[in-house]
Amino acid sequence: MMNLAHEIIFEILSRLPIESVLRCRSVCKLWYNLGYDSYFIHLHQSKSMKQPPRLVFDRFKENSDIASNLVMVNREEGDYKFREIPLMGFNSDELQVGRRFEIVGSCNGFLCLTFGINFSPSCLYNPITREVMMLPQTDVALRGIPLLNYGFGFDSFHNKYKVVGVFKTFGEILTVGESRWRKLEFPRTVIENDDPRSRSLFLDGIIFWFIEGYEYEILALDIESEKFWTINCPPPKENNYRGNLIEIDGSLAIIDYEYVRPSESKFRSMDVWLVKGSKTIGFSFSVTTYDMSGLHYATARGEVLVMAKLDRDTFLLACELDEGIHINRCSIFLYSPVKQYLSVLGIWESDLQTHWMVPTLKSLMAAIDT
Amino acid sequence: MSSTKIFLKSSDDKTFEIDETAARASETLKNIIDGGCLDGVIPLPNVSSNILPKVIEYCKKHGGDNGSSKKIANGGVDKDKEILPDYDEEEDKREKVRVDELKKWEEEYMDFDQQVLYDLMLAANYLHIKGLLDLTVEKAASMIRGRTPDQIRENFNINSDFTPEEEEEMILIEDEWDDEWAFD
Numbered sequence: 052m053m054n055l056a057h058e059i060i061f062e063i064l065s066r067l068p069i070e071s072v073l074r075c076r077s078v079c080k081l082w083y084n085l086g087y088d089s090y091f092i093h094l095h096q097s098k099s100m101k102q103p104p105r106l107v108f109d110r111f112k113e114n115s116d117i118a119s120n121l122v123m124v125n126r127e128e129g130d131y132k133f134r135e136i137p138l139m140g141f142n143s144d145e146l147q148v149g150r151r152f153e154i155v156g157s158c159n160g161f162l163c164l165t166f167g168i169n170f171s172p173s174c175l176y177n178p179i180t181r182e183v184m185m186l187p188q189t190d191v192a193l194r195g196i197p198l199l200n201y202g203f204g205f206d207s208f209h210n211k212y213k214v215v216g217v218f219k220t221f222g223e224i225l226t227v228g229e230s231r232w233r234k235l236e237f238p239r240t241v242i243e244n245d246d247p248r249s250r251s252l253f254l255d256g257i258i259f260w261f262i263e264g265y266e267y268e269i270l271a272l273d274i275e276s277e278k279f280w281t282i283n284c285p286p287p288k289e290n291n292y293r294g295n296l297i298e299i300d301g302s303l304a305i306i307d308y309e310y311v312r313p314s315e316s317k318f319r320s321m322d323v324w325l326v327k328g329s330k331t332i333g334f335s336f337s338v339t340t341y342d343m344s345g346l347h348y349a350t351a352r353g354e355v356l357v358m359a360k361l362d363r364d365t366f367l368l369a370c371e372l373d374e375g376i377h378i379n380r381c382s383i384f385l386y387s388p389v390k391q392y393l394s395v396l397g398i399w400e401s402d403l404q405t406h407w408m409v410p411t412l413k414s415l416m417a418a419i420d421t
Numbered sequence: 422m423s424s425t426k427i428f429l430k431s432s433d434d435k436t437f438e439i440d441e442t443a444a445r446a447s448e449t450l451k452n453i454i455d456g457g458c459l460d461g462v463i464p465l466p467n468v469s470s471n472i473l474p475k476v477i478e479y480c481k482k483h484g485g486d487n488g489s490s491k492k493i494a495n496g497g498v499d500k501d502k503e504i505l506p507d508y509d510e511e512e513d514k515r516e517k518v519r520v521d522e523l524k525k526w527e528e529e530y531m532d533f534d535q536q537v538l539y540d541l542m543l544a545a546n547y548l549h550i551k552g553l554l555d556l557t558v559e560k561a562a563s564m565i566r567g568r569t570p571d572q573i574r575e576n577f578n579i580n581s582d583f584t585p586e587e588e589e590e591m592i593l594i595e596d597e598w599d600d601e602w603a604f605d
Contacts, residue, residue: 055539055542055543056543056546058546059542059543059546059558062542062546062554062558063558063561063562063565064562064565066558066559066562067562067565067566068566070598071565071566071567073594073597073598074569074570074594074595074598074599075565075570075573076591076594077570077583077591077592077594077595078570078573078574078579078581079574079579079580079581079582079583080582080583083583083591
């Protein structure tokens with residue numbers, strides 16, 4: 052093996068999942084240094100793009116010195132594996148005990164995180180290399196005006212990352228690498244990010260938010276041109292209520308929920324609306340209804356949230372436990388409505404901000420410079 | 422297509438014959454042929470006579486086979502014309518049989534020891550035979566997946582060249598990224 056050309060060793064190791072690459076660093080010095088080789092990093096990333104993306108979400112650890120951990124989900128041959136990744140690389144001010152963080156967005160293997168009370172977008176983070184890049188504070192947030200919502204996206208044309216902070220009727224946008232936020236007029240008011248159902252979604256250069264009031268309209272922001280437009284959605288079916296936006300196989304999707312009410316808040320079914328099309332050709336909506344009544348008592352009686360669709364018919368779901376004292380304690384589980392298969396992964400505190408990502412060894416600094 | 426014969430000379434001076442169409446599976450050979458620098462025999466100083474027949478076997482199987490272009494040529498269908506659904510179905514079936522047969526062939530072809538694997542990877546890399554490189558590299562990668570660094574070193578005959586202090590650091594890395602995927 053030692054006689055093999057480096058080129059071939061690169062070829063072999065670039066096909067491994069990121070965990071294997073990281074573990075393999077302890078094989079010998081040559082392999083160790085691969086983690087810093089820009090050609091290898093690029094090769095590995097381009098091969099990883101062809102693999103199914105990973106899902107990440109945050110987990111709040113009780114009674115711990117670490118504010119929170121990330122959880123990364125990997126699918127291997129139909130098996131789901133879950134790895135906790137501690138938040139590292141921050142200085143102690145940023146990670147005070149009890150100080151919560153949230154994942155605001157995910158792009159090219161980098162996460163945008165917020166900390167603290169006003170939840171201004173705080174930093175970009177690569178959970179693999181533990182590299183942190185702090186962002187400048189927005190002036191508005193410094194004046195104590197609360198943020199309604201966020202966005203994080205990548206302008207692939209100019210190779211620039213952008214972070215959006217949304218206030219009541221306007222927003223601010225930061226091109227990462229620049230020192231100041233710029234004002235961004237929002238044509239409509241988006242819903243407040245007070246629970247995971249209202250988060251933004253970044254997909255193919257566009258950030259999506261539900262518009263406030265009635266969630267039959269979606270506000271879209273083109274991250275390159277910084278221009279807005281709206282998408283009119285079909286209303287939820289009778290008895291359903293509009294839930295959240297998620298990404299399913301690269302498409303925007305809306306999840307609607309139906310509960311048996313008012314006697315008990317039992318989850319009965321859900322509608323998954325796949326949104327296809329574009330601004331120029333228009334949008335079409337196709338709906339699939341899933342019978343969720345089989346979920347019954349597995350998850351206490353709280354409301355269920357679809358975090359992601361993992362494959363053909365398996366969903367990652369979360370259910371807030373209605374315990375009165377703990378606000379954000381959730382049960383997180385896999386459920387296949389078709390096979391009626393349920394697997395509870397655990398109960399813990401989480402903001403349930405789930406994001407798809409392709410983990411990379413790429414350095415944030417290098418990515419911002421280009 | 423009439424097939425011209427090409428002669429390849431291994432590092433240990435043995436000559437092998439291969440059809441030009443098969444030789445074109447190799448980017449390197451293709452460039453030599455197209456460059457018109459063909460002077461009877463092509464010397465391959467990096468490929469021994471142990472491994473060259475194995476390479477030729479692969480090229481024979483894959484030479485001139487460029488997926489979709491073949492499909493159109495065989496079916497005689499103009500790609501601008503609308504393809505009839507029943508034609509599609511037939512072609513799908515044939516395609517499936519072809520893929521299954523190829524998989525079986527690859528399985529048998531790839532049954533060799535580790536030294537041959539190394540040599541084949543080197544030859545595929547040198548001759549730019551993408552399919553063969555993919556096949557062999559994927560096999561090598563499968564020998565690493567899910568293994569501990571100790572097992573990998575043993576498997577591939579690699580010596581750890583870390584100092585004892587560095588070794589200790591490495592254990593931390595191994596522990597952190599080990600194969601245990603679970604919640605506490």
